[in-house]
Amino acid sequence: MAATIKDIAKLAHVSIATVSRILSDRTESHTEETIARVRKAAKELAYQKNTAAIELVTKKSNVVAVIVSATPTNFSNQIIDGIQKKAAKHHLAVIILYAGENNTELQRKALQTVAERSVMGILLLAINLSPANLKFLTKSTIPFVFLALSFQDKTIPFIASDDFQIAYQATNFLISKGHRKIGLAAADFHISYTGYRRLAGYQKAMQEHQLQLVPDWVQDGNYSYQSGRRAIQAYMKNTQVTAVIANSDLAAMGVANQALDFGLSIPNDLSIISIDGTDFCTMFRPQLTSMTQSFYEMGSQGIDCLLNRKLSTAAQRFTAVSIQERESVKNI
Amino acid sequence: MAATIKDIAKLAHVSIATVSRILSDRTESHTEETIARVRKAAKELAYQKNTAAIELVTKKSNVVAVIVSATPTNFSNQIIDGIQKKAAKHHLAVIILYAGENNTELQRKALQTVAERSVMGILLLAINLSPANLKFLTKSTIPFVFLALSFQDKTIPFIASDDFQIAYQATNFLISKGHRKIGLAAADFHISYTGYRRLAGYQKAMQEHQLQLVPDWVQDGNYSYQSGRRAIQAYMKNTQVTAVIANSDLAAMGVANQALDFGLSIPNDLSIISIDGTDFCTMFRPQLTSMTQSFYEMGSQGIDCLLNRKLSTAAQRFTAVSIQERESVKNI
DNA sequence: CTGTTAGCGCGTTCAA
DNA sequence: TTGAACGCGCTAACAG
Numbered sequence: 255m256a257a258t259i260k261d262i263a264k265l266a267h268v269s270i271a272t273v274s275r276i277l278s279d280r281t282e283s284h285t286e287e288t289i290a291r292v293r294k295a296a297k298e299l300a301y302q303k304n305t306a307a308i309e310l311v312t313k314k315s316n317v318v319a320v321i322v323s324a325t326p327t328n329f330s331n332q333i334i335d336g337i338q339k340k341a342a343k344h345h346l347a348v349i350i351l352y353a354g355e356n357n358t359e360l361q362r363k364a365l366q367t368v369a370e371r372s373v374m375g376i377l378l379l380a381i382n383l384s385p386a387n388l389k390f391l392t393k394s395t396i397p398f399v400f401l402a403l404s405f406q407d408k409t410i411p412f413i414a415s416d417d418f419q420i421a422y423q424a425t426n427f428l429i430s431k432g433h434r435k436i437g438l439a440a441a442d443f444h445i446s447y448t449g450y451r452r453l454a455g456y457q458k459a460m461q462e463h464q465l466q467l468v469p470d471w472v473q474d475g476n477y478s479y480q481s482g483r484r485a486i487q488a489y490m491k492n493t494q495v496t497a498v499i500a501n502s503d504l505a506a507m508g509v510a511n512q513a514l515d516f517g518l519s520i521p522n523d524l525s526i527i528s529i530d531g532t533d534f535c536t537m538f539r540p541q542l543t544s545m546t547q548s549f550y551e552m553g554s555q556g557i558d559c560l561l562n563r564k565l566s567t568a569a570q571r572f573t574a575v576s577i578q579e580r581e582s583v584k585n586i
Numbered sequence: 587m588a589a590t591i592k593d594i595a596k597l598a599h600v601s602i603a604t605v606s607r608i609l610s611d612r613t614e615s616h617t618e619e620t621i622a623r624v625r626k627a628a629k630e631l632a633y634q635k636n637t638a639a640i641e642l643v644t645k646k647s648n649v650v651a652v653i654v655s656a657t658p659t660n661f662s663n664q665i666i667d668g669i670q671k672k673a674a675k676h677h678l679a680v681i682i683l684y685a686g687e688n689n690t691e692l693q694r695k696a697l698q699t700v701a702e703r704s705v706m707g708i709l710l711l712a713i714n715l716s717p718a719n720l721k722f723l724t725k726s727t728i729p730f731v732f733l734a735l736s737f738q739d740k741t742i743p744f745i746a747s748d749d750f751q752i753a754y755q756a757t758n759f760l761i762s763k764g765h766r767k768i769g770l771a772a773a774d775f776h777i778s779y780t781g782y783r784r785l786a787g788y789q790k791a792m793q794e795h796q797l798q799l800v801p802d803w804v805q806d807g808n809y810s811y812q813s814g815r816r817a818i819q820a821y822m823k824n825t826q827v828t829a830v831i832a833n834s835d836l837a838a839m840g841v842a843n844q845a846l847d848f849g850l851s852i853p854n855d856l857s858i859i860s861i862d863g864t865d866f867c868t869m870f871r872p873q874l875t876s877m878t879q880s881f882y883e884m885g886s887q888g889i890d891c892l893l894n895r896k897l898s899t900a901a902q903r904f905t906a907v908s909i910q911e912r913e914s915v916k917n918i
Numbered sequence: 919c920t921g922t923t924a925g926c927g928c929g930t931t932c933a934a
Numbered sequence: 935t936t937g938a939a940c941g942c943g944c945t946a947a948c949a950g
Contacts, residue, residue: 304702
């Protein structure tokens with residue numbers, strides 16, 4: 255079977271303690287000759303260290319767990335990319351677990367899995383934890399940070415965009431283009447803090463410009479493609495809206511396609527600004543103007559945060575958002 | 587710190603062996619009363635089992651590792667979904683590791699990570715392993731299966747679509763619609779077995795119909811959006827092609843957009859059939875006709891395969907492909 | 919029905 | 935500079 259340090263010790267005629275030291279690069283006080291002999295033996299036996307044993311004795315782990323939702327978002331890849339790159343720099347291994355979409359059971363299972371493995375930290379990508387699961391997490395002593403999701407609670411660490419600002423700026427942008435009747439589509443305004451804040455940002459901008467707030471212009475959803483379609487289906491009874499803020503790129507595509515299906519032209523009949531700014535914005539026609547979030551940065555900072563955390567500081571950070579003008583918003 | 591079975595034993599006034607048995611549901615020979623007492627104590631201490639310790643002694647693991655490439659494909663989610671569902675049924679935990687795109691270094695690192703953890707199996711999603719890494723994997727005694735990628739070598743287990751058939755059927759479909767000048771775009775025909783087989787299927791179909799094989803109609807690439815665009819850029823010098831087979835949905839979108847940018851209409855001026863059939867086919871306009879692969883099924887069967895493998899049987903299975911007619915192919 | 923004991927593979931004192 | 939011995943938390947015989 256797999257070789258152990260004991261085998262190496264035997265082959266190299268040294269003690270296991272010596273092997274242990276040398277293989278973990280604690281070579282300060284060892285003969286060049288011994289070191290070489292041990293290394294050679296290790297290679298010969300194709301030695302693979304047993305992480306379970308190491309973690310058992312050191313009570314440490316160098317893997318960070320990323321929990322992602324199977325949600326219809328597509329920015330996860332960018333975040334994971336950021337996580338991956340930064341983690342590699344610090345010699346951390348990263349494992350990813352799926353937790354379904356608002357599935358308490360699956361969330362619990364994922365949390366359980368990582369807790370049993372005593373990972374060094376947990377990154378939660380756009381995961382809306384149930385209260386019970388959140389409590390489980392906070393009690394677990396494992397450092398964690400939420401990514402791409404913000405909280406009102408000051409004790410929960412997160413790295414995300416300022417959702418109020420996103421919607422506020424998007425609305426102002428549309429207003430600056432001459433729009434007065436602006437829809438807000440496909441977010442869970444009454445469920446998540448994210449949705450709540452975006453609604454607030456939108457309302458603030460509208461009010462600051464003495465613009466009418468029509469309830470029907472705000473269409474609930476879950477950031478999905480279908481949510482986007484449904485928003486336009488609802489607007490149809492009320493074609494006054496000249497521009498809509500879609501709460502995800504996927505939703506924006508749904509909005510656009512349903513509008514197209516209704517015979518509307520974009521952006522001539524309807525302007526769209528999308529929130530996220532992933533690659534799909536340029537792959538769709540017309541190319542989607544977007545409020546672009548710094549997903550890569552979120553992932554990268556997530557690792558930093560885990561590394562620096564002394565188990566007490568609850569860091570809450572906002573990453574930059576910027577507006578990318580493409581083809582889906584028209585000056586009217 | 588975290589409670590151990592020793593703590594529970596003390597609290598419940600039993601031995602650690604009893605605790606161990608009860609907590610792992612080996613309750614056959616235990617008093618209802620003891621069981622209750624132990625369970626209560628465990629709950630009280632918020633006991634979390636230490637997986638590292640368990641794996642150390644049992645030399646078993648119930649986690650399967652999935653290695654995915656950061657490649658510009660988008661079907662991974664479907665495969666992972668299939669893996670997840672089937673794994674849950676068997677009480678397996680799944681962890682996912684990224685291995686970059688044809689990055690030997692990252693591949694090695696991912697392989698190393700899972701080898702050190704002695705997972706119970708490895709699923710490789712569309713990963714083109716370097717020869718050295720493949721050798722490392724085969725020597726490791728850990729069961730593995732490639733997903734969405736086939737091999738000529740009969741000893742390498744995989745579950746994938748029959749790439750020859752995919753291209754053969756796609757080509758025949760186009761021919762049945764009246765097309766004679768058919769392009770094949772955006773695969774790595776001279777690098778991967780997948781590309782090689784698809785090229786062969788295409789050529790076979792063309793030849794069977796006495797159709798001309800024009801080298802320029804076959805455009806190399808890497809399944810990416812940009813590959814798709816480049817193919818059309820190349821065709822421009824040679825506008826004879828009336829239909830193209832795009833080797834991925836992303837590539838198909840690239841093909842379509844570049845054609846659009848050149849002023850072509852789809853499918854009037856150019857028909858497109860896409861290989862993959864993910865959600866993007868219906869989110870794109872015109873909706874993409876596709877050769878749809880059974881990705882979910884691949885993931886699901888991948889777990890079965892791992893479970894049934896006696897470390898010797900090299901299973902090679904093909905999953906179904908079907909053609910979904912949508913809007914991007916025109917009868918001429 | 920339950921307890922005792924011996925490791926699993928490794929890092930870490932403490933001596934030598 | 936090196937080695938012997940202990941223990942991390944747990945399971946698996948083997949007693950009783």
